[in-house]
Amino acid sequence: MAATPKPETLAAFEAAKGFMPVREGLALHKAAVDAAALGLPLLEVGTYCGRSTILLADAAREAGVTAVTVDHHRGSEEQQPGWEYHDPTVVDPEVGLMDTLPAFRRxxxxxxxxxxxxxxxxxxxxxxxxxxxxxxLVFIDGGHTDEHATNDYEGWAPKVAEGGLLVIHDVFPDPADGGQAPYRIYLRALASGAFTEVSVTDSLRVLRRVASGI
Known part of the structure; x- marks a missing residue:
């Protein structure tokens, strides 16, 4: 399979609601193509409205595996009312809470x-x-507090197969650029000795599982 998505897949990605830039999306797709060769599922933590899921699903389709995406669909902390990334169009008017599941399915x-x-x-x-x-593959792009990022890392990094990939989004070494929780779990993964860095694309880090034990 080509390391770049088909034009129609890229167009769907760009049209979808979400925050991932194209450069990072292309790096994610390349990682998904690589990991899909293992014949195992590709798993994403943090779905939102499915922008990045498109890229994982495209790689999964071509390799004959399945993409799995995990989210409670009530929005992370920065997407709640009054915060920078809140979008009132994905609030369920009946219950008054965010619900990104319908947008994801669309x-x-x-x-x-x-x-x-x-x-x-x-x-x-x-x-x-x-x-x-x-x-x-595990792609961590969920809540950006230390609690949520740590839970995602501790829950899912051990499930990456040897030779598989751990991908972490929104890694900002400089606090002026963004929150530090993803950066801290990225450092923790490297320090564990179980992962080695494969690529860096802006805030996206791709790490390969090279040893057991985390």
């Missing part, structure tokens, strides 16, 4: 990728506890 439908994705609606630590198998 995103996959428009991209023609619904059958290649399993959407798990739940909180990352709970899902990780009941997930028994290995995965070829």
């Amino acid at each position: 995103t996959l439908h428009h991209a023609g990728l619904e059958e290649h994705v399993i959407a798990v609606v739940g909180r990352s630590p709970q899902v990780a506890k009941v997930w028994a198998g290995e995965v070829g």
Whole structure:
């Protein structure tokens, strides 16, 4: 499979609601293509409206594996009312809470990728506890507090198969550029000795699992 997505896939990605820039998206897609060769699922923590899911699903489709995405769909802390990334169009008017699941489903439908994705609606630590198998890739892009980032790392990094990839988004070494929680779990992954860095694309870090034990 080509390391770059087809034009229609890239167009669907660019049209989808979300925050990932194209350069980082292309790096994510390349990592997903690499990891999909292991024949294991590709797993994303933090779905929002499915922008990055399109890229994982495209790689999964071509390799004959499945993309899995985990999110409670109530929005992370910075997406709540009064915060910078709040979008009132994804608030459920009946219950008054964010609900990005309908937008996510529309995103996959428009991209023609619904059958290649399993959407798990739940909180990352709970899902990780009941997930028994290995995965070829884990993409961490959930809540950006230390609590949430640490839970995502501790819950999912051990499930990356040897030779598989751990991808972390919004890694900012300089605090002036953004929150530090993803950067801290990135450093923790490197310090563990279980991962080695493969690539850096702006705030996206790709690490390969090279040893057991985290």
